[in-house]
Amino acid sequence: MASRLLLALDETDPQRAFSVAEAAAPYLAGIKVNWPLLMHGGLEMVGRLADFTSVICDLKVADIPNTARLIAEAAYGAGAAGIIAHAFPGAGSLQAIRNVAPERDLYAVITMSHPGGGEFFDIPGLVAVAREGGATGVVAPATRPEDIAAVRTAVGDLTIISPGVGAQGGDPRAAVAAGADLIIVGRAIYQADDPGSAARDFARALGD
Numbered sequence: 001m002a003s004r005l006l007l008a009l010d011e012t013d014p015q016r017a018f019s020v021a022e023a024a025a026p027y028l029a030g031i032k033v034n035w036p037l038l039m040h041g042g043l044e045m046v047g048r049l050a051d052f053t054s055v056i057c058d059l060k061v062a063d064i065p066n067t068a069r070l071i072a073e074a075a076y077g078a079g080a081a082g083i084i085a086h087a088f089p090g091a092g093s094l095q096a097i098r099n100v101a102p103e104r105d106l107y108a109v110i111t112m113s114h115p116g117g118g119e120f121f122d123i124p125g126l127v128a129v130a131r132e133g134g135a136t137g138v139v140a141p142a143t144r145p146e147d148i149a150a151v152r153t154a155v156g157d158l159t160i161i162s163p164g165v166g167a168q169g170g171d172p173r174a175a176v177a178a179g180a181d182l183i184i185v186g187r188a189i190y191q192a193d194d195p196g197s198a199a200r201d202f203a204r205a206l207g208d
């Protein structure tokens with residue numbers, strides 16, 4: 001069975017990021033990189049990490065369509081298999097990203113995992129934007145499985161990726177039971193004494 005685990009590689013030391021990626025890669029469906037690593041290691045990190053597994057650029061793009069397109073050209077051009085964008089700027093901004101690389105992935109954030117992170121997010125409305133904008137998947141919080149279930153009902157068969165497991169306290173199995181396809185884990189893996197075994201344990205707990 002394929003892994004359901006995505007590593008959120010928010011490690012800020014590029015060398016350490018590579019060693020974590022190498023150790024964890026056999027247990028992963030992919031690596032998600034966010035601003036902290038990209039700001040320290042540069043966009044070239046994407047292509048280098050893609051040697052281990054597929055890389056999703058979590059840029060949380062939230063801009064007008066033209067700027068969203070320019071960001072997407074840079075990230076897909078660097079080798080990203082997917083990009084994460086906010087849904088709230090609307091379907092036009094998502095479509096601008098999608099049009100850059102229609103064969104790759106685009107994930108839209110529907111609601112967020114931190115305390116209060118659901119306050120200003122309208123789940124059915126943002127799922128409709130994600131679908132109209134051509135998203136291939138959505139982001140929904142493992143800290144609130146009831147929100148994942150609501151997203152699953154609205155989103156049909158799009159992929160749901162769920163952060164909030166480990167350091168934020170979400171239960172990975174409850175998230176999968178509620179409808180998540182892939183679970184995102186960051187600190188609980190890259191800050192572990194042995195990131196390879198931590199990744200293996202999460203992957204196994206998810207049934208892999």
Ligand code: BMP
Nearest residue numbers: 008034112113163164167168185186187
């Ligand atoms: P950690 O497992 O260390 O809490 O990391 C979670 C990762 O998922 C971080 O990169 C964070 O920015 C991201 N994330 C999140 O935690 N909640 C959301 O709602 C959306 C995210 O992208």
